[in-house]
Amino acid sequence: MEANMNRGMTEATGGSHMQEELDSLKDGFMKLRNDVADLFNHAFGFGRSGAEMARDYGTDTMESLKQRFSDMRSRGEEQMHSLEHKVQEKPLASAVIAFGVGFVLAKMMGHRR
Numbered sequence: 001m002e003a004n005m006n007r008g009m010t011e012a013t014g015g016s017h018m019q020e021e022l023d024s025l026k027d028g029f030m031k032l033r034n035d036v037a038d039l040f041n042h043a044f045g046f047g048r049s050g051a052e053m054a055r056d057y058g059t060d061t062m063e064s065l066k067q068r069f070s071d072m073r074s075r076g077e078e079q080m081h082s083l084e085h086k087v088q089e090k091p092l093a094s095a096v097i098a099f100g101v102g103f104v105l106a107k108m109m110g111h112r113r
Contacts, residue, residue: 087094
């Protein structure tokens with residue numbers, strides 16, 4: 001009978017120890033699951049922030065290009081107005097210069113035999 005009592009205590013103690021082990025494993029798995037979830041959240045967060053940075057860089061670059069194009073167009077228009085003004089002031093000289101430049105270009109591009 002004493003043997004049965006000791007055996008019961010051992011089983012109870014063993015069962016308690018087993019439950020503690022199971023609880024410890026559960027806690028370990030919960031921590032692991034949380035760590036993996038945090039890792040994925042950080043990884044996706046970095047991916048999103050990288051995409052946002054790329055989009056912002058693309059937007060900034062596009063705005064810069066638009067501004068440069070606008071500046072170049074404005075300068076081109078100013079040069080055209082200046083040239084028109086000069087031609088209006090001296091039409092004969094402008095015609096002679098245009099004829100001379102055209103003649104030189106025609107000779108340079110002409111076929112040689």
